[in-house]
Amino acid sequence: MSSSEHIVQMQRVLKTYRQGKVDVHAVNDVSLEIENGDFAVLCGPSGSGKTSILNLIGGLDVPTSGSVLVDGIDLSTMDKTELSRIRRDRIGFVFQAYNLIPVMTAYENAEFVLNLQGVSEAECRQRVMETLAAVGLQGLEHRRPDEMSGGQQQRVAIARAIVTDPAIVLADEPTANVDSHTAEALLDLMQKLNREKGITFLFSTHDQHVMDRARRIITLHDGKIESDEIRN
Numbered sequence: 366m367s368s369s370e371h372i373v374q375m376q377r378v379l380k381t382y383r384q385g386k387v388d389v390h391a392v393n394d395v396s397l398e399i400e401n402g403d404f405a406v407l408c409g410p411s412g413s414g415k416t417s418i419l420n421l422i423g424g425l426d427v428p429t430s431g432s433v434l435v436d437g438i439d440l441s442t443m444d445k446t447e448l449s450r451i452r453r454d455r456i457g458f459v460f461q462a463y464n465l466i467p468v469m470t471a472y473e474n475a476e477f478v479l480n481l482q483g484v485s486e487a488e489c490r491q492r493v494m495e496t497l498a499a500v501g502l503q504g505l506e507h508r509r510p511d512e513m514s515g516g517q518q519q520r521v522a523i524a525r526a527i528v529t530d531p532a533i534v535l536a537d538e539p540t541a542n543v544d545s546h547t548a549e550a551l552l553d554l555m556q557k558l559n560r561e562k563g564i565t566f567l568f569s570t571h572d573q574h575v576m577d578r579a580r581r582i583i584t585l586h587d588g589k590i591e592s593d594e595i596r597n
């Protein structure tokens with residue numbers, strides 16, 4: 366398989382954190398490739414390295430050694446400005462705690478990054494309205510986060526993550542703060558976006574609902590890949 370079919374390539378990645386006098390290998394010599402268009406899950410016990418891996422792929426953290434390529438770009442060769450541009454333009458993030466800007470409406474939260482990218486007002490409007498409709502928020506554009514349910518807020522977060530047409534969406538426990546009915550609806554939405562728009566999703570989760578939907582389940586233990594199952 367050529368590298369262009371891999372949206373993520375991690376080669377012999379080590380991430381070591383110093384905790385007091387002890388070195389913790391949060392990611393311990395992990396090599397991992399994620400295919401373009403995949404719907405993949407990182408699972409494993411608490412502390413096994415799921416968030417650390419997402420942070421490395423998302424350019425929020427740098428490896429102690431080894432390399433991380435996203436969409437063919439070696440993140441270690443990027444300076445801070447280039448890295449924040451890659452994060453802004455090529456990677457969508459969805460977090461457990463939604464991380465919306467509280468004083469902004471759903472529309473403004475989804476629009477924010479497009480403004481940073483310098484997209485024209487007319488194009489912004491079209492893309493934001495289309496994306497909010499795609500995540501089922503038509504008519505709620507003017508609501509602020511505190512006027513929406515947890516599930517609706519997470520839909521705004523998903524809209525914000527996909528409105529820029531990223532290479533990959535990294536979702537760190539996206540269903541952890543919603544009830545199981547809402548979790549299923551959010552997963553329906555993300556699966557639809559994956560199927561219809563070809564957006565690659567990589568999740569970290571403890572949630573069986575998420576694992577049940579995954580095309581690939583990568584299980585971590587003590588910073589290492591314990592098993593890697595591809596399902597049809």
Ligand SMILES: Nc1ncnc2c1ncn2[C@@H]1O[C@H](COP(=O)(O)OP(=O)(O)OP(=O)(O)O)[C@@H](O)[C@H]1O
Pocket residue numbers: 382383384389390391409410411412413414415416417418569
């Ligand atoms: N910033 C940090 N400083 C020190 N140690 C860290 C840091 N981030 C993570 N660790 C350690 O690295 C290991 C892996 O943590 P990580 O958060 O990646 O695990 P996780 O699988 O996402 O856990 P959880 O399911 O609880 O979110 C843990 O031992 C954790 O304590």
